[in-house]
Amino acid sequence: MATAAAPIVTEPLVVERHRGFRERWYRTPSFVAGLVIIGTMLTLAVLAPVIAPYDPNHQDLTQLLQGPSSQHWLGTDNLGRDVWSRMLYAARVDLQVAFLAVCFPFIIGTVLGCISGFYGGWADTGVMRFVDVVVAFPFYVLIIALVFVLGPGTRNIYIAITLVGWVSYARILRGEILVAKRQEYVLAARGAGFGDARIVMRHLLPNVITQAIVFAMSDIVLDLLAIVTLGYLGLGIQPPTADWGTMIADGEQFLTTHWQLSTFPGVAVVIVGLGLSLLGDGLADLLRPE
Amino acid sequence: MDLLSYFLRRLVQAVPVVIGVTVLVFFMIHLVPGDPARTMLGTHASPARIQALHKEWGLDQPLWVQYKDFMSRLLHGNLGDSLYYQESAGTLIMGRLPATIWLLCYSTVLAIVIAVPLAALAASKKDAARDQVVRAVPMVGLGFPPFWLGIMLLLLVALHSGGFFPVGGYGNGFTGHLQAMFLPSLTIALGISPILIRSLRASLLNVLESDYIMTARSKGISERRVMYRHALRNGVISTVTVLGINLAFLVGSTVVIEQVFAVPGIGQLMLSSIFQRDFPIVQGVTLVFAIMVVVIYLAADLVHAMLDPRVRFD
Numbered sequence: 001m002a003t004a005a006a007p008i009v010t011e012p013l014v015v016e017r018h019r020g021f022r023e024r025w026y027r028t029p030s031f032v033a034g035l036v037i038i039g040t041m042l043t044l045a046v047l048a049p050v051i052a053p054y055d056p057n058h059q060d061l062t063q064l065l066q067g068p069s070s071q072h073w074l075g076t077d078n079l080g081r082d083v084w085s086r087m088l089y090a091a092r093v094d095l096q097v098a099f100l101a102v103c104f105p106f107i108i109g110t111v112l113g114c115i116s117g118f119y120g121g122w123a124d125t126g127v128m129r130f131v132d133v134v135v136a137f138p139f140y141v142l143i144i145a146l147v148f149v150l151g152p153g154t155r156n157i158y159i160a161i162t163l164v165g166w167v168s169y170a171r172i173l174r175g176e177i178l179v180a181k182r183q184e185y186v187l188a189a190r191g192a193g194f195g196d197a198r199i200v201m202r203h204l205l206p207n208v209i210t211q212a213i214v215f216a217m218s219d220i221v222l223d224l225l226a227i228v229t230l231g232y233l234g235l236g237i238q239p240p241t242a243d244w245g246t247m248i249a250d251g252e253q254f255l256t257t258h259w260q261l262s263t264f265p266g267v268a269v270v271i272v273g274l275g276l277s278l279l280g281d282g283l284a285d286l287l288r289p290e
Numbered sequence: 291m292d293l294l295s296y297f298l299r300r301l302v303q304a305v306p307v308v309i310g311v312t313v314l315v316f317f318m319i320h321l322v323p324g325d326p327a328r329t330m331l332g333t334h335a336s337p338a339r340i341q342a343l344h345k346e347w348g349l350d351q352p353l354w355v356q357y358k359d360f361m362s363r364l365l366h367g368n369l370g371d372s373l374y375y376q377e378s379a380g381t382l383i384m385g386r387l388p389a390t391i392w393l394l395c396y397s398t399v400l401a402i403v404i405a406v407p408l409a410a411l412a413a414s415k416k417d418a419a420r421d422q423v424v425r426a427v428p429m430v431g432l433g434f435p436p437f438w439l440g441i442m443l444l445l446l447v448a449l450h451s452g453g454f455f456p457v458g459g460y461g462n463g464f465t466g467h468l469q470a471m472f473l474p475s476l477t478i479a480l481g482i483s484p485i486l487i488r489s490l491r492a493s494l495l496n497v498l499e500s501d502y503i504m505t506a507r508s509k510g511i512s513e514r515r516v517m518y519r520h521a522l523r524n525g526v527i528s529t530v531t532v533l534g535i536n537l538a539f540l541v542g543s544t545v546v547i548e549q550v551f552a553v554p555g556i557g558q559l560m561l562s563s564i565f566q567r568d569f570p571i572v573q574g575v576t577l578v579f580a581i582m583v584v585v586i587y588l589a590a591d592l593v594h595a596m597l598d599p600r601v602r603f604d
Contacts, residue, residue: 132310133311133313133314134314135538136307136308136583136584137311137580138543138583140542141542141576141580142576144560145573146321148572149321218432228438229435229436229437232438233549233561235564248437255444256449259445262441263442265438266441270434270438272433274430277433281429
């Protein structure tokens with residue numbers, strides 16, 4: 001009975017959800033707004049070498065700390081570098097690191113969450129106790145401590161974020177799989193004699209990954225904030241590479257006279273954060289089965 | 291199960307987590323690429339000094355002996371000696387702890403003061419304009435880098451307050467602390483409020499649909515009284531857990547906020563120690579922060595069990 005029910009229950013559900021997404025995405029305001037914001041930011045970041053009026057690291061010592069003007073739209077910093085050009089190049093670096101940094105924890109957390117939820121027993125206990133331990137460390141403290149021991153730089157930021165970030169995905173996937181594995185379509189797949197890997201990859205994962213994808217949107221924000229914070233503390237992306245966090249830190253000493261130096265990079269982070277939150281919110285609506 | 295038994299059970303459950311935390315903190319030194327002693331002391335350190343540090347930290351011993359010694363020292367309250375200050379790391383951390391605890395408690399109070407009225411306002415009329423505005427707050431608020439928010443408060447408030455809100459420091463005496471720590475605490479509170487507002491609003495909307503609220507309304511009780519005397523009491527239960535989880539997250543934010551506002555807490559100690567490559571302090575502060583989080587989780591569970599006795603029977 002269960003075997004025969006499998007195609008009837010699963011196939012139409014997945015197909016309907018995909019068709020629904022294509023038909024509904026442009027009618028979901030938060031998704032469209034998020035897409036426009038993130039699309040614009042990504043376009044600016046990708047086109048930075050074309051649209052940036054100056055080399056982001058070019059120092060013009062005759063133009064130190066200039067206010068916004070037609071020549072320098074957002075002014076210049078204490079080394080005479082064009083702030084607008086540095087903002088564009090910083091978007092390139094920060095967004096690339098934030099988006100890529102989510103991939104590794106996503107994959108590791110998904111694999112461990114699947115193993116934990118699907119097999120239960122010792123695998124589950126082992127993974128979840130490890131999760132409990134990692135969760136006991138405040139996010140920023142662990143990231144800062146890891147970057148301290150590993151050393152600053154992009155590669156070590158990826159490692160630190162991966163070591164800390166996988167736990168959320170593992171928790172989400174485990175919870176989803178614990179519920180889904182008792183559903184009839186999974187029992188049917190088992191009854192049909194499918195192997196564990198096939199059941200997880202072909203049947204469970206497409207039905208439980210939604211929550212993890214939605215979470216990934218807010219996780220990119222979290223990672224971006226971590227990268228910018230590390231940059232602000234001098235532990236992140238190293239100078240002279242432009243980074244929003246470093247720009248905020250550099251501008252802080254001129255806060256009373258040149259407020260724009262610290263303000264604009266922060267506004268850029270807030271805009272990206274807002275865009276990703278809207279995108280995540282819209283995705284949650286769109287991917288929720290009707 | 292009575293409250294004491296529940297608390298003891300949760301306490302026992304926390305023991306493996308604390309042991310795991312010590313293992314992870316212990317292994318931090320082994321993540322350092324190359325020779326940790328050489329990395330910490332710098333390239334100009336003499337071989338004799340490096341050798342002495344190897345011996346002091348037990349790096350010449352097998353791993354399990356190192357962990358055993360680490361735990362033995364830890365149980366005696368010894369976090370090692372600071373390489374920079376030449377003083378006990380434990381003493382230095384304990385000296386800085388009050389400022390951090392002040393910051394955390396003050397932030398929690400401010401977060402509740404901000405979140406409760408806003409959530410109640412939003413839930414009082416679902417989908418109305420005020421609800422939409424309050425719902426937009428978390429959307430924008432979550433993308434704010436905490437340290438940048440702090441800098442903006444310095445720029446927009448502290449610099450225009452005529453010295454009423456100092457731009458940094460811890461202040462003297464209770465009122466001095468209240469005044470000096472207001473902006474740092476507000477920064478942290480603004481970071482946590484969006485999540486609290488979202489959770490409390492959802493929880494209140496559920497509660498407001500309950501039968502007992504309908505009964506209260508049918509008795510002619512004012513909406514304000516229904517909200518604050520009846521709905522909030524139950525609505526706040528799930529928010530306590532959310533507050534606990536996010537306070538733990540914001541314990542981490544104190545590190546950065548202390549740096550922005552020059553608050554002499556353990557976060558600032560950690561950051562200055564990072565630049566002095568003072569490993570025992572960084573290791574000690576990381577451990578203290580993790581223990582604080584475990585304690586916060588325990589406290590949140592306990593408060594939850596006090597507010598909702600059903601939890602104890604799960």
